Amino acid sequence: MSSGKLLSADRAPALSVRGLGKHFGERVAFQDVFFEVGYGEVFGFLGPNGAGKTTIVRTLGTLIAPTSGSATVAGIPLTAENGVEIRRRIAIVPESPGLYLRLSVTENLECFGDLYETPGLKDRIQDALRAVDMTDRAGDACGTLSKGLRQRVALARALLSDPEVLFLDEPTSGLDPVGARDVHELIDELRNRGVTIFLTTHRLEEAERLCDRVAILNTTLRTIGRPADLREQLFAKTLAVRTLVPLPEPGRVFDGLPAVDGWRERDSGAYVVSVSDSTIAAPAVARALVAAGADVLSISESYHSLEDIYLQLIDEDNEVGRR
Numbered sequence: 001m002s003s004g005k006l007l008s009a010d011r012a013p014a015l016s017v018r019g020l021g022k023h024f025g026e027r028v029a030f031q032d033v034f035f036e037v038g039y040g041e042v043f044g045f046l047g048p049n050g051a052g053k054t055t056i057v058r059t060l061g062t063l064i065a066p067t068s069g070s071a072t073v074a075g076i077p078l079t080a081e082n083g084v085e086i087r088r089r090i091a092i093v094p095e096s097p098g099l100y101l102r103l104s105v106t107e108n109l110e111c112f113g114d115l116y117e118t119p120g121l122k123d124r125i126q127d128a129l130r131a132v133d134m135t136d137r138a139g140d141a142c143g144t145l146s147k148g149l150r151q152r153v154a155l156a157r158a159l160l161s162d163p164e165v166l167f168l169d170e171p172t173s174g175l176d177p178v179g180a181r182d183v184h185e186l187i188d189e190l191r192n193r194g195v196t197i198f199l200t201t202h203r204l205e206e207a208e209r210l211c212d213r214v215a216i217l218n219t220t221l222r223t224i225g226r227p228a229d230l231r232e233q234l235f236a237k238t239l240a241v242r243t244l245v246p247l248p249e250p251g252r253v254f255d256g257l258p259a260v261d262g263w264r265e266r267d268s269g270a271y272v273v274s275v276s277d278s279t280i281a282a283p284a285v286a287r288a289l290v291a292a293g294a295d296v297l298s299i300s301e302s303y304h305s306l307e308d309i310y311l312q313l314i315d316e317d318n319e320v321g322r323r
């Protein structure tokens with residue numbers, strides 16, 4: 001694909017969104033959204049149903065016009081006049097692939113390639129089929145393919161134009177775990193080829209595994225960053241301690257240890273210890289437990305998943321909404 005792509009440092013961002021909003025009459029789909037995506041990044045867009053994810057994809061993909069703010073897509077200002085130029089540089093894979101079910105895989109790709117006047121179409125189709133591992137199904141009618149294979153055809157279609165920015169709207173929606181894993185592997189391969197990917201998803205483990213950075217949208221942008229940084233921002237560091245039998249006096253064990261800020265008993269024999277630096281606190285906690293004669297089952301750093309971050313932010317929004 002684009003071996004001649006410039007390094008990201010040499011170029012404007014792949015996407016730059018400044019105060020973007022879209023209303024449908026009275027209904028606000030999203031508003032006041034700011035973010036930038038660098039070339040070669042896999043950027044995840046997460047949010048509950050109705051948060052505005054698909055509408056943002058459609059807006060940045062030039063299918064609908066924003067009602068406020070501005071953006072550049074693949075370095076080009078998002079305006080009606082620039083629609084054709086932007087569409088040459090991007091591709092969108094919508095949630096439902098929208099293929100001609102009676103036509104074969106190759107015929108589908110030919111149709112779309114002709115529509116966009118793709119140069120060297122025959123070779124491009126072969127490349128795209130190889131990229132999604134569908135060469136051996138090229139002659140099959142799309143109506144006979146499973147949902148997962150249709151999704152791969154939709155990805156092949158998107159690759160025909162060698163896009164700089166690829167928008168994937170819930171690419172694994174409705175796929176079983178094996179189908180979803182196949183799509184994840186394809187996304188990894190595309191990342192390795194330098195394609196910038198803007199991905200919306202409800203699957204938080206998918207975003208955690210694939211995305212360099214994520215944004216959480218709930219009509220407005222709630223947060224944006226690398227999952228590891230968001231974890232640090234939102235959650236204090238803790239150690240989870242488990243002992244075979246409950247400690248008779250946990251305060252005598254945990255209070256006053258270096259780098260330990262506090263503790264609470266979560267369950268019988270299970271303690272959550274708040275720490276400022278786990279590399280200092282964990283050995284000190286271990287020594288104190290042994291000195292107290294406790295049978296230690298485990299001492300581990302608590303891990304907050306992207307799901308924890310997401311639920312924390314969306315729950316906060318729901319709380320505010322109920323007030």
Ligand SMILES: Nc1ncnc2c1ncn2[C@@H]1O[C@H](COP(=O)(O)OP(=O)(O)OP(=O)(O)O)[C@@H](O)[C@H]1O
Nearest residue numbers: 024027028029047048049050051052053054055056
């Ligand atoms: N064409 C339209 N006309 C009117 N309202 C619309 C239109 N498209 C979207 N909306 C509204 O905009 C809001 C955001 O919808 P959108 O489909 O972007 O959300 P989403 O985050 O993609 O949701 P989901 O995860 O369920 O796909 C919703 O309230 C929706 O009803």
